[in-house]
Amino acid sequence: MSTDNYSSATVADAGRAASGAASEPLLSATGVQMHFPIRRGLLRRTVGAVRAVDGVDFEVRPGETLGLVGESGCGKSTTGRLLTRLLEPTGGTVKFEGRDITHMKPGELRPLRRDIQMVFQDPQSSLNPRHTIGSIVGAPFEIQGIKSPNGTKRAVQDLLALVGLSPEHYNRYPHEFSGGQRQRIGIARALALKPKLVVADEPVSALDVSIQAQVVNLFEDLQAELGLAYVFIAHDLSVVRHISDRVAVMYLGKIVEIANRDDLYSSARHPYTQALLSAVPIPDPDRKGEEAKRERILLTGDVPSPINPPSGCRFRTRCWKAQEICSTQEPPLVQLTSGPRPTGADHKVACHFPD
Amino acid sequence: MSTISSPFEVGDARPSGSRPFLDVNDLHVHFSTEDGLVKSVDGISFQLERGQTLGIVGESGSGKSVTSLSLLGLHKKADRKGRGGARMTGEIWLDGEELVSADEAKLRALRGNKMAMIFQDPLSAMHPFYTVGDQLIEAYRVHHKVSKSEGRKRAIEMLDRVGIPQPNSRVDDYPHQFSGGMRQRAMIAMSLMCDPQLLIADEPTTALDVTVQAQILDLMRDLQREFNSALIIITHDLGVVAELADDIMVMYGGKAVEYGPAKTVFTAPEHPYTWGLLTSMPRLDRPVQDRLAPIPGNPPSMINVPSGCAFNPRCGFVAQNGGRCSGEVPELLQTTSSGRRHLVRCHLPVDVRQRTFNEEIRTLL
Numbered sequence: 207m208s209t210d211n212y213s214s215a216t217v218a219d220a221g222r223a224a225s226g227a228a229s230e231p232l233l234s235a236t237g238v239q240m241h242f243p244i245r246r247g248l249l250r251r252t253v254g255a256v257r258a259v260d261g262v263d264f265e266v267r268p269g270e271t272l273g274l275v276g277e278s279g280c281g282k283s284t285t286g287r288l289l290t291r292l293l294e295p296t297g298g299t300v301k302f303e304g305r306d307i308t309h310m311k312p313g314e315l316r317p318l319r320r321d322i323q324m325v326f327q328d329p330q331s332s333l334n335p336r337h338t339i340g341s342i343v344g345a346p347f348e349i350q351g352i353k354s355p356n357g358t359k360r361a362v363q364d365l366l367a368l369v370g371l372s373p374e375h376y377n378r379y380p381h382e383f384s385g386g387q388r389q390r391i392g393i394a395r396a397l398a399l400k401p402k403l404v405v406a407d408e409p410v411s412a413l414d415v416s417i418q419a420q421v422v423n424l425f426e427d428l429q430a431e432l433g434l435a436y437v438f439i440a441h442d443l444s445v446v447r448h449i450s451d452r453v454a455v456m457y458l459g460k461i462v463e464i465a466n467r468d469d470l471y472s473s474a475r476h477p478y479t480q481a482l483l484s485a486v487p488i489p490d491p492d493r494k495g496e497e498a499k500r501e502r503i504l505l506t507g508d509v510p511s512p513i514n515p516p517s518g519c520r521f522r523t524r525c526w527k528a529q530e531i532c533s534t535q536e537p538p539l540v541q542l543t544s545g546p547r548p549t550g551a552d553h554k555v556a557c558h559f560p561d
Numbered sequence: 562m563s564t565i566s567s568p569f570e571v572g573d574a575r576p577s578g579s580r581p582f583l584d585v586n587d588l589h590v591h592f593s594t595e596d597g598l599v600k601s602v603d604g605i606s607f608q609l610e611r612g613q614t615l616g617i618v619g620e621s622g623s624g625k626s627v628t629s630l631s632l633l634g635l636h637k638k639a640d641r642k643g644r645g646g647a648r649m650t651g652e653i654w655l656d657g658e659e660l661v662s663a664d665e666a667k668l669r670a671l672r673g674n675k676m677a678m679i680f681q682d683p684l685s686a687m688h689p690f691y692t693v694g695d696q697l698i699e700a701y702r703v704h705h706k707v708s709k710s711e712g713r714k715r716a717i718e719m720l721d722r723v724g725i726p727q728p729n730s731r732v733d734d735y736p737h738q739f740s741g742g743m744r745q746r747a748m749i750a751m752s753l754m755c756d757p758q759l760l761i762a763d764e765p766t767t768a769l770d771v772t773v774q775a776q777i778l779d780l781m782r783d784l785q786r787e788f789n790s791a792l793i794i795i796t797h798d799l800g801v802v803a804e805l806a807d808d809i810m811v812m813y814g815g816k817a818v819e820y821g822p823a824k825t826v827f828t829a830p831e832h833p834y835t836w837g838l839l840t841s842m843p844r845l846d847r848p849v850q851d852r853l854a855p856i857p858g859n860p861p862s863m864i865n866v867p868s869g870c871a872f873n874p875r876c877g878f879v880a881q882n883g884g885r886c887s888g889e890v891p892e893l894l895q896t897t898s899s900g901r902r903h904l905v906r907c908h909l910p911v912d913v914r915q916r917t918f919n920e921e922i923r924t925l926l
Contacts, residue, residue: 277770278741384859414620415797419841419855426852441770448843448853471845485775487800488846489839491823504779505772508740 231265232303232403232435233289233322238262239297240284244513257512258284260459261298263539266403271429271436273450273467275443275482279509281459282439286405289437290324291315302403320350323396327408329388333380339366339391340376346398365394369424386417390424397428405437410445422449443486447471452552455479458520459512461539465553475542475549475560478521481505519558527559580654581608582791583632583759588651588661590624590631593644599863601627603815604651609808611758614785614792616806616823618799618838620860624815625795629761632793633678634660634668655759674704677752681764683744687736693720693747694732701754719750723780742773746780753784760785761793766801778804799838803827811835814861814871817893821903830922831896831905831914833876840925847926854925870908878917882908 241255259281266272266289276282287293289300291307299308307318326332333342343362347354354361363373369390380388389409396404406425410418422445428434440446446453447467454464455478463476474480481503493501505524510516519537522528539556542549549555590602602624609615619625627647630636632655636647653660655676660668680686687696697719698712707715713732720728723746736744745765752760762781766774782805785792794805802809802823809826811819811834819832830836837856843849858875861867867874873886885908893906896914907914 277772386859414860415799416620416837416841416856417859419853420857422843423853423855443771444843444845447845448849467849481772483845485771486845487774487778487798487804489799489803489827489842489844490846491803491806491827493803502775502779504775508742508773 230268230304232268234265234301235285235289235298236263236301237298238285238288238295238300240281240288240293241296254513257459257515259288259295260512260515262456262459262461264454264461264464266435266437268402269429269433269435270451271438271449273446273453274437274439274456275441275446275453276456277441277482277509279458279512280456281512282456283407285456286324286407286437286439289403290322290405291318292324316350320346320399321402323399323401323404325389325392325396325404325406325409328412329385329392330380330412332392333388335380338377338379339371339383342380342391343394343398346395350399352399361398362394365398366391368397368428369394370420384417385413386420389413389421393421393424393428397432397434400432401434403435403437405439407439408441409438411440411442418445425449443483455482458509458515460520460556462521462556463554464539465549469550469553473547475547475553475555476521476557477503477525477527477559477561480561519556529559531558580657582611582656583607583609584652584654585632586652586654588628588631588653589649590627590636591648592646593639593648594864597864600815600866601863602631605810605812605815605817607808607810607817607820609759609791609793611791612785612789613808614794614806616802616809617793617795617812618797618802618809619812620797622860622863623812624863625812626763628812629678629763629793629795632660632759632761633672633676634663634665635672670704673700673752673757674755675757676759676761677755677757679745679748679752679760679762679765681767683741683748683768684736686748687744687751689736692733692735693739694734697732697747697751697754700751704755715754716750719753720747722753723747723750723784724776725750741769742776745769745773745777749777749780749784753788756788756790758790759793760790761795763795764797765794767796767798774801781805799827799842811838814866815863816871816906817904818872818906819904820893822901825901825903829903829915829918831903831911831918832872832907833878833909834872836918836922837875840922870906878909881913 238259239261240259241257243252244254244256245251246253262285274282274285288295295308299306302318302322340362343365344358347358347361363376366373366375371387371390410421413421426449429436438446438449450467452466453470454461457478463474463479474483484501484503507524510523516523518533518535522532537556537558539554541551541554542560585607588602588605592599592601605628607615617625617628631649632653639646639648649661651661694713694716697716698709701712701715717728717732720732725731725743725746739747766777769777778801794802796802806823809823810817813834819826819830819835826835830839840854841856843853856875861871869887869889870891873879879886891906891908893904896903896905896911
């Protein structure tokens, strides 16, 4: 793996790395909403909406990894697609380096695509089976009209080497690769133009256990070498703990808790976060059976429908602490300043009765 | 090929003459394909008693699902020339009956009745055109001469038992009207309709969220106790296995590479592949590591399995063994030190393995 080749191969964009002061967020989302309309009848009238993402606030700082966890249907993937502007939010604002990108048109977005890239979950369906690896990884250069000093082919081969593949793979097709290798191809494509932010949506969940670790290490190596920021979307809480600096927990289209990694995993304050963490099976046969059951907070029922979410706090229907106020008033996502255990500025919780 | 037909011979004392409830002996399942012979399962043996749980762990292509399907006789049999299906050899004894040589009628009588399966994806394992109740009732009436209304009563009873709310009305719902977790509960209810003595769960929680997974694991544990069935759980998730299994078999390239009590396999594993699995995954009950220790390379292609030990191209200890690892298939042997049965398929001498584990691997766990 050679960084020198890589940087000379792509466009030398002076000052792109390490830009912005540490305090300035790379990306910020304020009240971002995505309501997918439900249309019925002959006139396709809107009769309701799936409130997939319903007002989330967070920021991503340069060079950090923000983990986004939650169960299926909580809106974490939709959030990823809003950040990369593969979807246009129906409300709120997304700012990248201070510029409002919420409602930019495709043409305006194109230069931005250099800076924000995405890695998808399924390496099988996110690579065109009829294209060679060379043309898949080379496509960003072509689309953005970027000339590399040593030619695009050389640049692509350097990228392949960077992600741990062999330059000889240039002329092969996706089906000739294993799942882990295909995921590396997807990563090479995302890195082609030296982005500042990579949104990775479940990038390791389709891979075998032994291969997951290889790809997680690759993500970390690339971050150290290239100073990337990641939004790492996953449902596997142990992988997220390993890779993230900060973690946001989503439930039914809302962020319920966001904190530094260690704070979140050692002193979670939101009941849902606690339940989620306690449900992860621990590979320790001594804790099996009754013991594991006792330590576990077992949630009853299922996640309510995002078409018609519960009033007030969305988690109240499954929460053992729920009281009257939870159904009438929606708890804001705030730092806990009063109470017996105040939180730091980076630890925010949306709960009326935090632990 | 395993030289020890039963691990019980070396460890536990059991009354001679009686077979374990489930006794799989040197099972091979081979498929002949256009690209060559695929030895999906290549000589595995294991035993299981009622009330006990065996966990089979392995990566995709290791042969774990093929093993489970062959227990139920769900592979299409090959013709006489060995084409067009699976060629099975070896023995599967279930409660005194041999299944590899059994005919279809006999398997049919056992399947769903004495042995049942819980599949990974309940949406594709259930028929979308029939109500959940219809499918449960059918499973019952195939094996029991009862009226529809009696079958329905049983179905409602089982749905209630697995925790479906309002079973009286939900029994008439279609599978798509259930959520993922409820569908998996309904699958479990279906598999329990006839009180099976052997229950095989193939990745039963992989498609589910963690909070739902926790519910299903608890349910399976309770039900096993209640019905006193033998349970085989097949998964790639070591956490799930640790919660349920009494014994663990680790599979790689169609063979068992390590087989022993769950506690031994987790706390004193001796096969380099098991070490790799345990060290490569981040764990919530441990401090955050700087870096994960992955197993290099990729799982083997089953068409072109590496010669000798299938794991040798990815193993970090090959150099210590001359050319043996790539030349000679290691046997699955009892490791001398542990008092109880603990079988490992590795050329490294036992003392070297144990020293390596204690000095280098234990700290990584």
